[in-house]
Structure formats: C-alpha cells, structure tokens
Amino acid sequence: MRRDDFNDFYINTIKRHAQLFIEKNKGYLFHESADRIYEEYLNQKTLMRLVLEKNNANQLLDRHKVCAAMNVAILKCRPITCERINDDSGSFKLSDACTINEQLAFYSAWSLLIGFIQAANKDTEKREFVLPPTNHNDNFINTFTRSLFVANVQNSLSPELLANVYFLLESYNLK
Numbered sequence: 001m002r003r004d005d006f007n008d009f010y011i012n013t014i015k016r017h018a019q020l021f022i023e024k025n026k027g028y029l030f031h032e033s034a035d036r037i038y039e040e041y042l043n044q045k046t047l048m049r050l051v052l053e054k055n056n057a058n059q060l061l062d063r064h065k066v067c068a069a070m071n072v073a074i075l076k077c078r079p080i081t082c083e084r085i086n087d088d089s090g091s092f093k094l095s096d097a098c099t100i101n102e103q104l105a106f107y108s109a110w111s112l113l114i115g116f117i118q119a120a121n122k123d124t125e126k127r128e129f130v131l132p133p134t135n136h137n138d139n140f141i142n143t144f145t146r147s148l149f150v151a152n153v154q155n156s157l158s159p160e161l162l163a164n165v166y167f168l169l170e171s172y173n174l175k
Contacts (some may be wrong), residue, residue: 001066003038004171014108018080020070021100028100033079040076044069047160063116064170067109068162074105075152102152112167117174129173 002010018030028051049055054072061069068149078101110129118124142163151157 001041001070006041007034007110009108010037013103013111014074014079014104017104017107017111020124021080025100027083029079029081030085031079033077036077037079039072040073041069044072044159048163051160063113063120064161064163064166065159066116067088067113067166068159070112071105071109071148071162072157072159074108075148075157080104099142099145101150102142102148105148106141107146109162109166110169117170127143127173129158131169137141 015030022028022030045061045066050067052065054061080100082098082100110131114129117129124125134140134143136143148157
C-alpha cells in the first residue's frame with residue numbers, strides 16, 4: 001500500500017473506527033499515529049517477505065498478508081490508550097482485559113480485506129460479509145481479539161498466521 005492510499009485508509013477507516021470506539025467507551029484517548037502505524041506496517045511487510053522468502057521486491061504480497069501486516073502494525077502502535085487503569089484490588093483477570101486496540105486492529109484489517117475483495121470482484125459490492133459463529137459463549141470478535149491480546153502480551157503475534165485467518169474469513173464469505 002502506497003503512502004497516499006494509506007493516508008486515505010487511515011482517515012476513513014482506522015481513525016473513524018477509533019473515534020467510534022472512544023465515543024462508546026468513555027475514558028479512552030485516540031492518539032494521532034498515522035506515521036507510526038505506516039512505518040510499522042512497512043516493517044511488518046518486510047519481515048513477512050523475509051520469513052516467506054519473497055525476495056523479489058516487485059512481487060506484491062497478497063491481500064491477506066497486507067491485512068495481517070496492517071493488523072499487527074496497529075496492535076504494536078496501540079493508538080488508543082486508557083486515561084486510567086484501576087485494579088486496586090489486585091484481582092485482574094484476562095477476561096477483564098481491555099482489547100480496544102485489538103478490536104481497532106481487527107475491524108480496520110477486516111474493512112481493508114472487504115475493500116480488496118470488492119475491488120477485485122464487483123459482484124461482491126452488495127454482499128454482506130459476516131464473521132463465523134464460535135463454539136464459545138462469546139462471538140467471533142470477542143474470542144479473536146482476546147487471542148490477539150494474549151499473543152501480543154506474549155510477544156508472539158504471527159503475521160503469517162493472521163494472513164491465514166484472513167484467507168479463511170474470505171473463503172467463509174465467498175463459499
């Protein structure tokens with residue numbers, strides 16, 4: 001994604017989602033971070049090229065890998081912060097962890113994937129894209145964003161694995 005395209009994506013997707021999240025969740029702040037996110041996105045794409053041994057710089061990464069790189073970039077930059085953290089009792093539980101940045105990262109990358117699909121196939125412009133049901137009591141978003149939170153805390157985010165998740169989400173919707 002070129003810088004101009006990213007700037008549009010940042011304003012129309014990342015920033016828009018972030019503003020919606022902080023309107024619904026008082027006590028959070030959104031920090032303008034377009035430069036940081038773009039730089040981290042480029043870093044993630046470079047790392048993915050190295051891991052996948054894609055040495056030809058002219059060969060573009062597929063849309064699933066681009067979405068995964070964007071997802072990880074947003075997570076690493078954490079553009080939304082909490083004004084206060086209150087765990088005075090010392091009883092912090094993972095289920096209480098704030099996953100607002102993970103939600104922002106997923107929703108932004110999911111929007112990017114849908115845009116890629118619609119640009120490649122005009123027949124999908126009116127299609128409703130849905131997320132699969134889970135076997136848990138929670139929905140896909142909650143389950144997935146908690147998993148992203150844990151992976152990020154453990155410093156074990158895998159863009160390659162996320163690219164496969166985005167591929168599966170596309171396959172689920174286009175079957």
